[in-house]
Structures are given as structure tokens and as C-alpha cells.
Amino acid sequence: MKNKTIQEHLIEYRESILEELEHWKCLNENGCNDPFWSDGCNMNLVRNHIIYYKNEIAKLCGMSGMALPEEYYCPLPPKVDNNYMANLKQKERVRRLMQMGNALTTRKVKFDNQQLSLF
Numbered sequence: 001m002k003n004k005t006i007q008e009h010l011i012e013y014r015e016s017i018l019e020e021l022e023h024w025k026c027l028n029e030n031g032c033n034d035p036f037w038s039d040g041c042n043m044n045l046v047r048n049h050i051i052y053y054k055n056e057i058a059k060l061c062g063m064s065g066m067a068l069p070e071e072y073y074c075p076l077p078p079k080v081d082n083n084y085m086a087n088l089k090q091k092e093r094v095r096r097l098m099q100m101g102n103a104l105t106t107r108k109v110k111f112d113n114q115q116l117s118l119f
Helices: 006-030 039-064 091-099
Strands: none
Touching: 006 039
């Protein structure tokens, strides 16, 4: 297996940021099927992935002297209440999460992907 070049890493991280942003939006609208964790926990995990990819891009561009790509400036989704659920239709999943002591909320999180990110 060959080592990836800086360009290849940058392409991978740029694509990953866009994929994770779409995943976050999908979770916010539709939720997920994770039986043990709420949608909010999963959304915050996806947010952390975006932060990771942005940090990796900053390191690579800093080492190589390259300009930061436009994906680096994509707005970072907000942190979400860990007990957020996109909907309560998955009765068994909701029951299980509530039995674990979670006070679930369905208050939608606003995310303006047109705003500039300072991160």
C-alpha cells in the first residue's frame, strides 16, 4: 500500500467535510437508528468529525504552504443537546433511551450553512 500524497489527503478531507455536513443535516431532519444513543449524541459526533478534518487540513496546508481550500471555511454545525431526537416515531428506541434516564427533546436545531465559520 503506497503512502498518500498531501494532495490526496487534502482531497479526502475536503470530500469528508462535505459528506459529514450532509450527514449532520440528515440526522437533524430524520434522525438515525442507533438503538443506544440519541440523535443529538450522533450529531455531535459528526460535528467532531468535521472539526477533525478541518484541523487535519490546517496542519497539511501549514506544513506545505498551500492555501486552505474552500471546504475548510464551510460553517461548522452547532453543538446539539445530547438528548435531541429528530422525531419520536421510533417507539422502542425512544422507550429505551427514556429508561436510561434521558429527558428527550425534539426542539429542532437551526443551522445556517450560508454563514461563515470562524473555525
